[in-house]
Amino acid sequence: MSRRSSPQRNRSPRAKAAIAAYIADIDSTNSAGSASNLPSFVVQQLRQALLSWYAHQGRDLPWRHSRDPYAIWISEIMLQQTQVTTVIPYYRRWLQRFPNVDSLAAADLQDVLKTWEGLGYYARARNLHRAAQTIGQQHGGRFPQQFDQALALSGIGRTTAGGILSAAFNQPWPILDGNVKRVLTRLIALDCPPSQALPELWDLSTTLLSPTQPRDFNQALMDLGATLCTRRHPNCQQCPWQPYCRAYNLNVQSELPMSEARGPLPHKHIGVAVIWNDQQQILIDRRRPQGLLGGLWEFPGGKIEAGETVEACIQREVQEELGIHVEVGKQLTTVDHAYSHFKVTLNVYHCRHRQGEPQPLECDEIRWVTLEEISQFPFPKANLQIIAALQQAHHLPT
DNA sequence: AAAACGTGGGC
DNA sequence: TGCCCAAGTTT
Structure with missing residues (x-):
């Protein structure tokens, strides 16, 4: 077994080219094609612009009033592939019905599914139930604060683990959800579908993340994608990243991100x-x-x-x-x-x-x-x- | 590693 | 109407 160069590494030349071009636009003497080579003054300015925008324009969402990892966990799972306005009433009902890990772990799966009814992707509810029991048995009923332990729970992948630990404990883990993919794709004017450049996008999210304010930074990045850097009709005039946005400078913001091809449904x-x-x-x-x-x-x-x-x-x-x-x-x-x-x-x-x-x-x-x-x-x-x-x-x- | 996995909104 | 997509994870 010698073919061990991670499969995606050779599959995203366009992502490297886009990052290299982004960096070269800023510093023509720099030809690096990796996010870690972004000039630090640019990283600082991006962080500062985003955080101060968020301080004034960030959304007021129910789970942002809480630092309870359980409540934040529930919100993160509900928000997978599901819009905020859909989630809010389910989130409120859920916390009334199952206010903590213990009540969820002890519940009957049928009651859990009934509370989830209508939200879709029902494996999320089954996984939530199973993970609550794991937390009870392996973590003393407290949501784990270690990334690897959170990641090991049913239904929690890399983005959700980072989202929970950054929001609940202010830990510096990057995220890469749909919003962040769209924002970062436009920032560097990525000319291929995001699914073909995931390692580079993760690198970028990691490089940009504020080490001192990871909670606010991650929330701000998602808010930017949800309120300004939207899929259709992005509001570039209000965007704190407009001066640094390669898609805006090339006037291709409405063409990006490139869509993933899909066949007709049976x-x-x-x-x-x-x-x-x-x-x-x-x-x-x-x-x-x-x-x-x-x-x-x-x-x-x-x-x-x-x-x-x-x-x-x-x-x-x-x-x-x-x-x-x-x-x-x-x-x-x-x-x-x-x-x-x-x-x-x-x-x-x-x-x-x-x-x-x-x-x-x-x-x-x-x-x-x-x-x-x-x-x-x-x-x-x-x-x-x-x-x-x-x-x-x-x-x-x- | 591609396919499975729900539902609602917007155009 | 029909299609794309939305705070992704699992197998």
């Missing part, structure tokens, strides 16, 4: 069963803990095969998943939904249980529930639309 057609028994109850199942929507409840169903009718699909899927025979009745609704990596159309039909005792053949658990009870269970968004349709039909005057 579209799946699904037959879904709302199965009724004679007690006005509906059959729901809990998905296995791993993978898509793991641990959430759903209405049984599955993919419609080529040449298959929806009715035949539903009968077949229900037989395979639950070992029962149903009679497929009239259609309840249709739901279109887009996940991150495919799209679905849910064709939802009322069904009647005819034969066999339901068994959890391809799921973790099954239950008969009334319409009143159903809201106690965590469901994915697409299924909440089905429940809404059921409740609407139920409340119709007879």
